[in-house]
Amino acid sequence: MSDGSPIPETRVLAVASHVVSGYVGNKIAVFSLQSLGCDVAALNTVQFSNHTGYKQWTGSKVSAQEITDLYQGLKQSYLDDFDMMLSGYVPGAPALEAVGQIGQELKRKAKSKPGSFFWVLDPVMGDNGSLYVAPDVVPVYKSLVPYANLVLPNQFEAELLSEVQITDMPSIARAIQVMHERYGIPHIVITSVSLPHPDHPVSSLSVVGSTMTSDRKARAFKIVFPAIDCYFSGTGDMFAALMAVRMREAVYNRGKDSQQQQQQGSALMERESWLSEDSVDALDLPLARAAEKVLASMHEVLTKTAERMEGAMRKAGEAGMNADGVGSGTGAEEKKMHLLKSKAAELRLVRHLDSLRFPQVEFRATRLYMG
Amino acid sequence: MSDGSPIPETRVLAVASHVVSGYVGNKIAVFSLQSLGCDVAALNTVQFSNHTGYKQWTGSKVSAQEITDLYQGLKQSYLDDFDMMLSGYVPGAPALEAVGQIGQELKRKAKSKPGSFFWVLDPVMGDNGSLYVAPDVVPVYKSLVPYANLVLPNQFEAELLSEVQITDMPSIARAIQVMHERYGIPHIVITSVSLPHPDHPVSSLSVVGSTMTSDRKARAFKIVFPAIDCYFSGTGDMFAALMAVRMREAVYNRGKDSQQQQQQGSALMERESWLSEDSVDALDLPLARAAEKVLASMHEVLTKTAERMEGAMRKAGEAGMNADGVGSGTGAEEKKMHLLKSKAAELRLVRHLDSLRFPQVEFRATRLYMG
Numbered sequence: 001m002s003d004g005s006p007i008p009e010t011r012v013l014a015v016a017s018h019v020v021s022g023y024v025g026n027k028i029a030v031f032s033l034q035s036l037g038c039d040v041a042a043l044n045t046v047q048f049s050n051h052t053g054y055k056q057w058t059g060s061k062v063s064a065q066e067i068t069d070l071y072q073g074l075k076q077s078y079l080d081d082f083d084m085m086l087s088g089y090v091p092g093a094p095a096l097e098a099v100g101q102i103g104q105e106l107k108r109k110a111k112s113k114p115g116s117f118f119w120v121l122d123p124v125m126g127d128n129g130s131l132y133v134a135p136d137v138v139p140v141y142k143s144l145v146p147y148a149n150l151v152l153p154n155q156f157e158a159e160l161l162s163e164v165q166i167t168d169m170p171s172i173a174r175a176i177q178v179m180h181e182r183y184g185i186p187h188i189v190i191t192s193v194s195l196p197h198p199d200h201p202v203s204s205l206s207v208v209g210s211t212m213t214s215d216r217k218a219r220a221f222k223i224v225f226p227a228i229d230c231y232f233s234g235t236g237d238m239f240a241a242l243m244a245v246r247m248r249e250a251v252y253n254r255g256k257d258s259q260q261q262q263q264q265g266s267a268l269m270e271r272e273s274w275l276s277e278d279s280v281d282a283l284d285l286p287l288a289r290a291a292e293k294v295l296a297s298m299h300e301v302l303t304k305t306a307e308r309m310e311g312a313m314r315k316a317g318e319a320g321m322n323a324d325g326v327g328s329g330t331g332a333e334e335k336k337m338h339l340l341k342s343k344a345a346e347l348r349l350v351r352h353l354d355s356l357r358f359p360q361v362e363f364r365a366t367r368l369y370m371g
Numbered sequence: 372m373s374d375g376s377p378i379p380e381t382r383v384l385a386v387a388s389h390v391v392s393g394y395v396g397n398k399i400a401v402f403s404l405q406s407l408g409c410d411v412a413a414l415n416t417v418q419f420s421n422h423t424g425y426k427q428w429t430g431s432k433v434s435a436q437e438i439t440d441l442y443q444g445l446k447q448s449y450l451d452d453f454d455m456m457l458s459g460y461v462p463g464a465p466a467l468e469a470v471g472q473i474g475q476e477l478k479r480k481a482k483s484k485p486g487s488f489f490w491v492l493d494p495v496m497g498d499n500g501s502l503y504v505a506p507d508v509v510p511v512y513k514s515l516v517p518y519a520n521l522v523l524p525n526q527f528e529a530e531l532l533s534e535v536q537i538t539d540m541p542s543i544a545r546a547i548q549v550m551h552e553r554y555g556i557p558h559i560v561i562t563s564v565s566l567p568h569p570d571h572p573v574s575s576l577s578v579v580g581s582t583m584t585s586d587r588k589a590r591a592f593k594i595v596f597p598a599i600d601c602y603f604s605g606t607g608d609m610f611a612a613l614m615a616v617r618m619r620e621a622v623y624n625r626g627k628d629s630q631q632q633q634q635q636g637s638a639l640m641e642r643e644s645w646l647s648e649d650s651v652d653a654l655d656l657p658l659a660r661a662a663e664k665v666l667a668s669m670h671e672v673l674t675k676t677a678e679r680m681e682g683a684m685r686k687a688g689e690a691g692m693n694a695d696g697v698g699s700g701t702g703a704e705e706k707k708m709h710l711l712k713s714k715a716a717e718l719r720l721v722r723h724l725d726s727l728r729f730p731q732v733e734f735r736a737t738r739l740y741m742g
Binding site: 038054073340 | 374375376380389391392393398402405406408409410411412413414415418419420421425427428429430431433437440441442443444445447448449450707710711713714720721722723724725
């Protein structure tokens with residue numbers, strides 16, 4: 001694009017939580033999308049002072065009715081002309097159902113123009129073996145996945161959706177196949193897979209992605225990248241936002257050989273769900289190209305965050321030694337250190353715009369054998 | 372800065388309205404601040420589907436109590452370490468008082484370290500001779516201006532604050548002098564001044580700025596720039612956000628001649644309110660340098676928005692000719708055209724990141740004689 005954006009004009013509806021301070025949910029997704037040139041409508045499902053990893057926060061949730069009202073407000077003023085939707089954390093089953101209604105309606109509206117609407121659904125339910133939403137949220141997500149175009153579960157969420165226990169690469173391949181078949185979901189990326197595997201060193205993670213064929217067979221790839229020994233919040237939200245843009249970019253640039261296509265984007269953009277023809281190999285999928293770029297951005301931002309965090313925590317530790325009352329008593333000290341650490345671990349996005357916009361791809365997709 | 376940001380690490384509390392779609396209030400301020408490298412805590416005072424210029428919207432306001440609670444949430448987790456605060460539209464006097472309490476508390480906290488906190492206050496009250504807030508909001512703003520460091524009224528708001536009727540350049544100079552004296556407000560920029568003046572062609576506007584001396588005498592300048600014949604919403608919010616960053620940049624880079632200063636920023640950063648010494652001429656003020664850059668960014672974004680708007684409205688007009696029911700009846704047609712025009716006039720910020728980051732300064736500050 002002549003204006004430096006990697007994608008054509010793109011209007012995205014982003015539905016997720018808002019935090020005043022820090023970078024999770026829409027707070028990180030909106031900036032990620034905007035910095036790559038998207039016109040973002042940001043529908044915030046909560047306004048909290050900070051993310052819940054701090055273990056204390058203030059603020060309030062937006063009701064299901066209010067979510068519906070905000071969408072009706074957009075509709076009545078011709079502001080519902082979205083090319084994409086990105087949905088993240090939604091508090092509770094009724095609110096999630098309201099968001100699901102929006103996604104389904106936008107999908108219905110786009111039916112006569114294949115490829116003109118694409119829904120990226122992040123099924124935020126839990127992590128590391130435990131739910132952090134109410135149990136009645138799980139069936140709602142299961143009912144929504146068939147309407148989405150790209151779903152981004154983490155390993156635990158993939159288990160919930162597929163009902164396959166993931167213990168190794170073959171079982172992850174099975175989980176992907178089950179999700180394609182059961183939900184008809186065209187594109188899947190499982191984020192943060194941590195599994196023993198020959199080409200998987202101890203300190204590495206991978207993402208596993210697949211775009212199904214016309215008969216719902218998986219075309220799977222994995223990308224292995226070095227793990228950073230630190231827990232960051234908001235990585236899933238950042239990943240989802242960047243995937244939305246980079247997927248559109250990869251599809252837009254697909255097979256641009258003629259001059260006409262240079263101007264109009266690829267024919268793939270006009271296929272339902274941007275679904276590559278069956279002849280396209282797993283390693284040649286737009287989804288793989290997109291995931292490579294996203295991981296490159298993520299790795300750069302996380303590395304820079306971790307580097308700076310060390311310094312911040314050293315300073316906090318020193319300050320703690322001669323704390324003025326706040327640091328007295330072990331419990332209070334521990335609490336303060338947890339809060340300072342949470343703050344220092346906030347993703348350092350805004351000072352690293354170039355990592356979002358012009359990442360250096362280092363980690364490439366490789367084949368995932370379907371077991 | 373090595374990371375491409377024009378300013379050192381800067382943590383800003385931005386308090387203003389949020390719209391799902393479009394670009395006013397925090398929706399435009401947060402991106403403007405972030406794209407120039409600020410870590411922004413965004414406290415949203417409303418969540419509306421769209422701005423009120425559409426004449427219809429949905430959504431709700433945040434109460435005074437909730438604003439206070441969100442700030443308490445930041446405080447309890449050591450997240451209130453702000454270098455700057457930017458406050459814009461706040462719905463109603465009680466909510467504005469709550470925001471005022473936050474500004475005053477942050478100012479008190481910073482008292483022992485001059486220059487370590489800077490409050491940019493946009494006294495959003497009305498425009499073109501009429502109030503668009505409740506009348507009881509006006510005295511609240513008057514009570515808050517003495518705590519702010521930079522205030523950004525438009526011409527009408529400057530009249531309200533100074534109680535000077537502005538009819539020409541000498542009366543605007545008087546209004547500025549009155550505000551410095553009465554409120555002790557160090558920096559003032561009056562935005563969008565439209566007055567007859569010899570060097571002021573019919574189709575031009577100006578901003579008028581001043582930084583007071585130690586005895587509260589105005590040092591005033593004006594910058595004349597071509598008007599764009601179109602009404603845009605959000606320009607005041609964008610102006611305020613960019614002024615916050617560019618003022619910090621101009622102060623930071625002030626008189627950087629020694630290597631030590633190159634690394635640490637200028638001595639001016641450690642002066643209360645970043646108040647330039649009395650010997651500094653109006654045309655050499657950091658405020659003047661900042662305003663020049665901000666106007667350059669604004670002019671680029673507005674020009675690009677206006678260019679594209681023409682095409683969008685032509686398309687809408689053609690579509691209106693064969694509208695499917697919606698366009699029938701003159702009232703309904705007029706309403707639809709107003710809505711489409713409002714959408715087309717949304718500022719095109721995200722596709723023009725370079726206009727925010729690297730504007731080409733064309734319009735320079737000139738002296739404003741104090742009559």
